[in-house]
Amino acid sequence: DGGITQSPKYLFRKEGQNVTLSCEQNLNHDAMYWYRQDPGQGLRLIYYSQIVNDFQKGDIAEGYSVSREKKESFPLTVTSAQKNPTAFYLCASSSGKGKQFFGPGTRLTVL
Amino acid sequence: SQQGEEDPQALSIQEGENATMNCSYKTSINNLQWYRQNSGRGLVHLILIRSNEREKHSGRLRVTLDTSKKSSSLLITASRAADTASYFCATDAVNSGYALNFGKGTSLLVTP
Numbered sequence: 001d002g003g004i005t006q007s008p009k010y011l012f013r014k015e016g017q018n019v020t021l022s023c024e025q026n027l028n029h030d031a032m033y034w035y036r037q038d039p040g041q042g043l044r045l046i047y048y049s050q051i052v053n054d055f056q057k058g059d060i061a062e063g064y065s066v067s068r069e070k071k072e073s074f075p076l077t078v079t080s081a082q083k084n085p086t087a088f089y090l091c092a093s094s095s096g097k098g099k100q101f102f103g104p105g106t107r108l109t110v111l
Numbered sequence: 112s113q114q115g116e117e118d119p120q121a122l123s124i125q126e127g128e129n130a131t132m133n134c135s136y137k138t139s140i141n142n143l144q145w146y147r148q149n150s151g152r153g154l155v156h157l158i159l160i161r162s163n164e165r166e167k168h169s170g171r172l173r174v175t176l177d178t179s180k181k182s183s184s185l186l187i188t189a190s191r192a193a194d195t196a197s198y199f200c201a202t203d204a205v206n207s208g209y210a211l212n213f214g215k216g217t218s219l220l221v222t223p
Contacts, residue, residue, distance in 0.1 A: 031209045042115075042199055042213040043154075050209055058210065090153055097141060097203055100211065102153035 006103035023091035032074035115200040115214030132217040134200030
């Protein structure tokens with residue numbers, strides 16, 4: 001069953017904590033992406049990676065970090081430097097330019 | 112940056128009616144895509160139209176693209192209650208690498 005998975009579905013963070021969101025795909029896609037979505041808003045690009053061991057900052061990378069050690073995995077860490085992390089986080093993958101496949105999302109709430 | 116802007120922000124229609132959503136963007140693009148998002152879920156790709164295409168169909172969906180006006184429209188014909196969702200346009204700007212720019216979306220409500 002091919003697809004893209006994210007975990008956990010819900011995540012709660014205390015102030016000052018770093019948390020890591022998981023994103024895994026078995027679609028053999030080279031490119032992976034992280035987006036943030038706030039209520040009633042569109043998606044804003046945090047980071048993206050076109051190939052293993054390489055990634056680029058998106059529009060709102062401050063307070064976030066990523067790694068791309070394996071083609072299948074693109075974890076996102078929300079650091080304590082991100083002052084307003086409460087949001088819905090979406091991971092996506094693609095074989096290149098064009099259609100992106102999205103995971104089900106992780107809802108992060110700061111307590 | 113959010114390049115696409117959808118209009119209207121919200122749309123309410125009855126089953127069987129057609130729904131039209133519009134998207135405007137700012138810079139030259141390689142292609143434009145439309146995605147659908149059910150509440151609290153991930154996005155699902157609906158259709159992609161390339162910059163050299165003017166119209167594209169997929170089932171009950173019809174997309175048009177006018178690059179001179181930097182605008183696109185998505186028409187859903189014979190709407191069903193199951194079409195209730197948010198719809199987003201996304202643009203792939205020239206020289207932007209692989210990144211997509213999404214608009215804020217149109218929230219469509221189809222009532223039985």
